[in-house]
Amino acid sequence: MLQGVGETWGCSIMSPTAPMSPMSPMPPMSPPSPHRLHSPAVGAAPPPAAIPCPAPCHLRQQHLSGRVHVPPLQQGWEPPATPPQPPQGWDLAWDEATRLPAAGLSWDHRVLCVFSGTKQPEGRGHSAGQYGHSVPGCQTRCGAGGGSEQLQHQPHHRLPPSFSPSPHLPVPPSPPRHPSLLPLPSLHPPTTPPPTLGPSPNPRSPPTHPTSGLPSFPFKLGGDAGGGRHRRGGGVAHLAGCRAGRLHIWAAQRRMAPPRALRDLTLALGAAVVALGSLLFIAWKLYFRDTELGASWDSWWEREVKELRDRAPPGSTVEWKQVLVLGLDGAGKSSVLHYICSQTARKRIPPTLGFNSAQLHVEGLEMDLLEVGGSQNLRAYWSHYLSGAHVLVFVVDSVDRERLLTARQELHALLAQEPRLPLVVLANKQDKSDALSAEELREELALQALGSQRELFLLPTSATWASLSTATSVLHLRSLLVSLLSQS
Ligand SMILES: Nc1nc2c(ncn2[C@@H]2O[C@H](COP(=O)(O)OP(=O)(O)OP(=O)(O)O)[C@@H](O)[C@H]2O)c(=O)[nH]1
Numbered sequence: 001m002l003q004g005v006g007e008t009w010g011c012s013i014m015s016p017t018a019p020m021s022p023m024s025p026m027p028p029m030s031p032p033s034p035h036r037l038h039s040p041a042v043g044a045a046p047p048p049a050a051i052p053c054p055a056p057c058h059l060r061q062q063h064l065s066g067r068v069h070v071p072p073l074q075q076g077w078e079p080p081a082t083p084p085q086p087p088q089g090w091d092l093a094w095d096e097a098t099r100l101p102a103a104g105l106s107w108d109h110r111v112l113c114v115f116s117g118t119k120q121p122e123g124r125g126h127s128a129g130q131y132g133h134s135v136p137g138c139q140t141r142c143g144a145g146g147g148s149e150q151l152q153h154q155p156h157h158r159l160p161p162s163f164s165p166s167p168h169l170p171v172p173p174s175p176p177r178h179p180s181l182l183p184l185p186s187l188h189p190p191t192t193p194p195p196t197l198g199p200s201p202n203p204r205s206p207p208t209h210p211t212s213g214l215p216s217f218p219f220k221l222g223g224d225a226g227g228g229r230h231r232r233g234g235g236v237a238h239l240a241g242c243r244a245g246r247l248h249i250w251a252a253q254r255r256m257a258p259p260r261a262l263r264d265l266t267l268a269l270g271a272a273v274v275a276l277g278s279l280l281f282i283a284w285k286l287y288f289r290d291t292e293l294g295a296s297w298d299s300w301w302e303r304e305v306k307e308l309r310d311r312a313p314p315g316s317t318v319e320w321k322q323v324l325v326l327g328l329d330g331a332g333k334s335s336v337l338h339y340i341c342s343q344t345a346r347k348r349i350p351p352t353l354g355f356n357s358a359q360l361h362v363e364g365l366e367m368d369l370l371e372v373g374g375s376q377n378l379r380a381y382w383s384h385y386l387s388g389a390h391v392l393v394f395v396v397d398s399v400d401r402e403r404l405l406t407a408r409q410e411l412h413a414l415l416a417q418e419p420r421l422p423l424v425v426l427a428n429k430q431d432k433s434d435a436l437s438a439e440e441l442r443e444e445l446a447l448q449a450l451g452s453q454r455e456l457f458l459l460p461t462s463a464t465w466a467s468l469s470t471a472t473s474v475l476h477l478r479s480l481l482v483s484l485l486s487q488s
Pocket residue numbers: 327328329330331332333334335336346347348349350351352353372373374375395428429430431432461462463464
């Protein structure tokens with residue numbers, strides 16, 4: 001009569017003899033003594049003769065042959081009508097098998113636990129280990145994946161020597177085999193695998209189980225095969241075997257591969273996504289090609305220059321006048337130039353790391369506008385461009401009070417070299433509420449101290465869209481420059 005040994009994780013394993021709990025601690029081992037293993041009375045072959053067991057062990061022949069039937073098997077898969085019979089030879093019950101390493105014996109004898117499972121109930125997940133038993137030599141557990149509720153726990157078998165582990169896992173060095181367990185006498189691979197679950201003829205395919213023909217898959221030691229790819233299929237792991245720290249799972253192929261219709265649908269969806277992405281990218285490129293977002297700063301300047309040159313009258317002999325645009329970084333030099341040239345404002349302009357230049361043809365006058373970046377390391381170059389300039393435009397951030405002194409010092413140092421150079425100071429960012437007025441900036445920058453020999457102008461400006469038609473429009477600068485350069 002079968003004896004219930006435990007209700008663990010929805011799985012009952014019945015044992016005809018002693019209770020066995022998957023997680024029960026190992027019983028204490030006796031001191032070393034000679035031991036004999038006895039073959040179980042399974043199959044026709046008589047048990048082999050007593051094999052001396054020099055290692056200390058208390059192995060006792062024991063069979064697990066319980067059955068627990070819960071829901072029916074999942075559609076499309078039927079368990080074999082007759083479960084694989086345990087081979088003749090040495091059959092070790094699982095609890096005995098787990099003691100092999102502890103007893104000093106070798107795990108080189110592959111011990112299999114045979115499970116067949118069925119659909120996993122919704123929301124139930126059980127790791128392979130939960131169904132199996134701790135195998136000290138394997139550092140993991142063998143068991144059925146997929147959280148099967150129906151388990152047919154067959155007696156454990158040793159695999160024949162022809163059993164090959166999965167090639168995907170590194171082969172650990174084989175522990176020394178105990179002569180008492182060699183050779184494995186009577187388990188032979190089947191000649192014909194089941195038609196629906198036949199092994200792959202591909203030599204690179206994972207090995208298949210000799211009796212069921214099911215493919216084997218590498219299994220992460222200590223991992224949860226049931227919770228992984230096997231869970232959805234439900235009860236997919238039919239055989240699990242350990243060999244010297246290796247664990248393989250034989251699973252029905254049909255449960256591993258998605259249905260064909262689903263695969264086709266996935267492919268079609270993937271192709272549609274790729275096509276849609278390409279179309280969106282092309283549309284994005286086309287849309288932003290002619291806008292400021294899509295054009296780099298350099299290409300913008302090139303476009304501006306080209307337009308200006310095209311607009312210049314053919315054969316024009318007008319002399320080019322150079323306007324030098326300087327000021328601390330962030331003051332708005334590039335914004336002003338952009339505004340003057342295109343009469344549009346940009347919200348974001350990258351800092352000028354070298355210089356920018358633009359040519360402007362206004363009212364028969366050719367202007368060469370040159371901006372040198374205002375960061376500290378570039379200010380040393382400012383003076384090099386002074387000698388060729390006809391007008392100096394110095395842009396000041398009217399909000400940046402903290403650096404007004406720096407701006408004043410830089411400006412005065414520059415103009416000390418060129419006492420007659422016309423100067424236009426732009427009190428920029430006048431659109432901001434906390435901006436200093438032009439009068440306040442005149443004081444702060446000490447413009448009155450710059451001498452009376454030069455022409456000096458102070459313009460409140462704002463290089464924003466909103467200021468396009470206001471009194472602070474940068475466009476006033478353009479008119480002023482035309483006036484100044486026309487005179488010189
Ligand atoms: N509100 C406001 N922001 C401005 C104005 N002018 C420029 N800005 C902003 O100030 C920031 C700096 O402007 P830039 O034109 O790059 O300053 P820059 O003087 O060229 O700076 P560097 O190239 O680093 O020397 C940018 O974010 C501009 O959008 C303005 O009149 N009003």
